[in-house]
Amino acid sequence: MYTAAQMKWDEIAVLVDRRLVSPDAVLLHFESSKLATHFVPGQFTMLRVPGDGSLLRRPYSFCGAEPEQGRFSLLVKVVGEGTRRLAELQLGQAVRCLGPLGSSFRPPQPKIRPIMVAGGVGIAPFVGFCQELARCRYRGTVLLGGRQAQDLYLKEDFERLGMTVRCTTEDGSWGPQGVVTDLLSELLDGGEPVCLYSCGPTGMLKRVSAMARDRGIPHQVSIERRMGCGMGCCLGCVVFTQIAGETNGQYRRTCTEGPVFDAEEICWERDPHPL
Amino acid sequence: MSPQMEPDLSVDIASVRLASPLIAASGTFGYGTEYVEVADYSAIGAIATKGLYLESREGCPPPRIWETPSGMLNAIGLQEIGVRRFIEEKMPRLRELAPAILVNICGSSLEEYGELAHILDSVEGVSGLEINISCPNVKQGGILFGCDPDLAARATEVVRNGTSLPVIPKLSPNVTDIAAIARRVESAGADAVSLINTIPAMAIDVETRRPRLANVVGGLSGPAIRPIAVRMVYQTAQAVGIPVIGIGGIGSAQDVLEFVIAGAAAVQIGTMNFVDPEVWTRTLEDLGDYCRRHQVASISELTGTLALEEEDS
Numbered sequence: 001m002y003t004a005a006q007m008k009w010d011e012i013a014v015l016v017d018r019r020l021v022s023p024d025a026v027l028l029h030f031e032s033s034k035l036a037t038h039f040v041p042g043q044f045t046m047l048r049v050p051g052d053g054s055l056l057r058r059p060y061s062f063c064g065a066e067p068e069q070g071r072f073s074l075l076v077k078v079v080g081e082g083t084r085r086l087a088e089l090q091l092g093q094a095v096r097c098l099g100p101l102g103s104s105f106r107p108p109q110p111k112i113r114p115i116m117v118a119g120g121v122g123i124a125p126f127v128g129f130c131q132e133l134a135r136c137r138y139r140g141t142v143l144l145g146g147r148q149a150q151d152l153y154l155k156e157d158f159e160r161l162g163m164t165v166r167c168t169t170e171d172g173s174w175g176p177q178g179v180v181t182d183l184l185s186e187l188l189d190g191g192e193p194v195c196l197y198s199c200g201p202t203g204m205l206k207r208v209s210a211m212a213r214d215r216g217i218p219h220q221v222s223i224e225r226r227m228g229c230g231m232g233c234c235l236g237c238v239v240f241t242q243i244a245g246e247t248n249g250q251y252r253r254t255c256t257e258g259p260v261f262d263a264e265e266i267c268w269e270r271d272p273h274p275l
Numbered sequence: 276m277s278p279q280m281e282p283d284l285s286v287d288i289a290s291v292r293l294a295s296p297l298i299a300a301s302g303t304f305g306y307g308t309e310y311v312e313v314a315d316y317s318a319i320g321a322i323a324t325k326g327l328y329l330e331s332r333e334g335c336p337p338p339r340i341w342e343t344p345s346g347m348l349n350a351i352g353l354q355e356i357g358v359r360r361f362i363e364e365k366m367p368r369l370r371e372l373a374p375a376i377l378v379n380i381c382g383s384s385l386e387e388y389g390e391l392a393h394i395l396d397s398v399e400g401v402s403g404l405e406i407n408i409s410c411p412n413v414k415q416g417g418i419l420f421g422c423d424p425d426l427a428a429r430a431t432e433v434v435r436n437g438t439s440l441p442v443i444p445k446l447s448p449n450v451t452d453i454a455a456i457a458r459r460v461e462s463a464g465a466d467a468v469s470l471i472n473t474i475p476a477m478a479i480d481v482e483t484r485r486p487r488l489a490n491v492v493g494g495l496s497g498p499a500i501r502p503i504a505v506r507m508v509y510q511t512a513q514a515v516g517i518p519v520i521g522i523g524g525i526g527s528a529q530d531v532l533e534f535v536i537a538g539a540a541a542v543q544i545g546t547m548n549f550v551d552p553e554v555w556t557r558t559l560e561d562l563g564d565y566c567r568r569h570q571v572a573s574i575s576e577l578t579g580t581l582a583l584e585e586e587d588s
Contacts, residue, residue, distance in 0.1 A: 008312040228340050229549040233305040235351045236340030
């Protein structure tokens with residue numbers, strides 16, 4: 001577990017299975033033994049659907065892995081033309097997937113309970129991560145928030161992995177009405193030693209970061225940015241960071257030093273990004 | 276040539292022989308080592324590095340990129356590590372990987388261009404200097420030099436005096452007469468010119484009325500700008516005697532050939548490498564096929580061979 005992948009490939013991955021997980025999202029299973037066996041949870045792939053009108057590839061987090069079958073999955077929420085085309089890909093069709101790219105989640109310290117905080121499709125990288133946690137016999141908690149019940153993707157999958165799952169929606173259609181940081185706040189008041197992992201909208205990540213910082217809790221955050229190359233060359237996906245011991249901060253690449261960062265390294269006040 | 280003969284795809288740029296006419300464009304290939312796992316470097320003739328100043332630079336705030344139809348808008352603002360760190364940390368590996376290295380240099384002043392040339396002159400493995408006088412995203416230097424024929428010539432001259440390496444000014448499309456600037460830098464001692472850099476451009480989110488880029492204005496690259504680049508290469512090649520390196524949305528052999536026929540001796544590939552890192556091998560193979568099909572022994576024979584209808588006499 002957790003040996004960061006060194007190699008990268010531009011693989012032809014064939015769609016072998018799909019599952020509708022909500023009216024607006026599908027879980028796509030692709031066959032590529034290289035990617036399935038080498039990605040580490042938290043990492044991502046850059047892909048482009050054939051015939052898509054867009055020019056650049058788009059980043060997608062690796063979701064789950066089935067290394068024995070040489071398969072990996074991607075969670076795709078339809079938000080525009082590109083995601084719609086990807087979601088409508090037919091079984092047997094192939095896409096080029098460049099990866100595995102970027103940094104990955106580091107495991108919790110022994111006897112520390114991992115808490116995964118996710119908003120909407122931010123749940124995606126936690127599928128693979130919780131598979132690894134389950135394999136290593138960690139007991140974790142997944143906090144999942146969405147606008148409405150249909151945004152609570154894959155919650156049953158986490159229950160099957162033995163994770164404690166708690167959900168909340170802004171409209172109250174599933175679980176208590178509220179936002180995911182409300183759930184987190186209650187949980188942190190319990191006083192159990194924990195560490196946090198978060199992925200979702202920037203506003204949520206900022207709130208989780210503030211809560212973790214105030215309480216001195218370790219927190220790894222997976223951030224999403226527009227990317228040009230995914231390979232560390234275009235410098236389009238940067239986020240301002242300052243690591244311990246560094247006099248001045250600097251822009252670091254979400255595709256290379258990230259997408260998983262120690263939350264305390266990110267200078268949120270210098271991050272105007274609307275995503 | 277006989278059909279079984281392998282066409283010669285090598286080209287000469289000033290005193291440098293490139294085994295392939297395809298050069299990795301500055302700012303799209305990092306410090307040259309990033310793509311080693313997914314791109315076949317043997318198909319790449321040379322690598323132009325990320326633009327370098329004497330000192331490191333932070334770059335523009337994000338958002339820095341935005342996709343437009345067939346194009347990519349960027350305002351990176353030359354985030355870079357400074358020339359000395361480049362030489363110390365990046366050159367050793369790059370030297371092993373790259374068949375030829377063009378170091379792209381940027382100055383906030385004429386003196387800085389001169390000093391960079393002087394520093395890089397004695398660095399082992401550097402094949403030539405590409406002078407960035409055309410970056411649209413920095414407040415000092417960059418495009419200011421490239422839009423003024425006098426400053427473009429003076430920057431070229433300063434670099435020329437600082438090095439015996441081939442000197443290649445990279446020209447901005449943001450000018451009225453690119454051929455006139457090309458002639459001036461040629462007179463100032465340029466060994467070749469490369470063009471075009473990105474075209475100043477912008478995009479707006481109408482819901483929020485905010486600019487898509489924090490810098491408001493950025494540079495447009497990709498296939499969207501290719502016909503403009505072909506036209507400018509054509510005009511420049513008519514005007515100068517030195518080799519012209521074509522740049523602008525190139526992603527296939529067909530694209531390369533357009534530039535070559537318009538007058539380019541070699542080309543650079545940038546944005547399209549992001550889309551498909553196999554662009555190098557596929558393009559080189561297809562260039563070979565074209566040469567065989569048209570019985571062309573060497574790709575350099577095709578440079579500037581645009582067929583125009585004869586005028587009525």
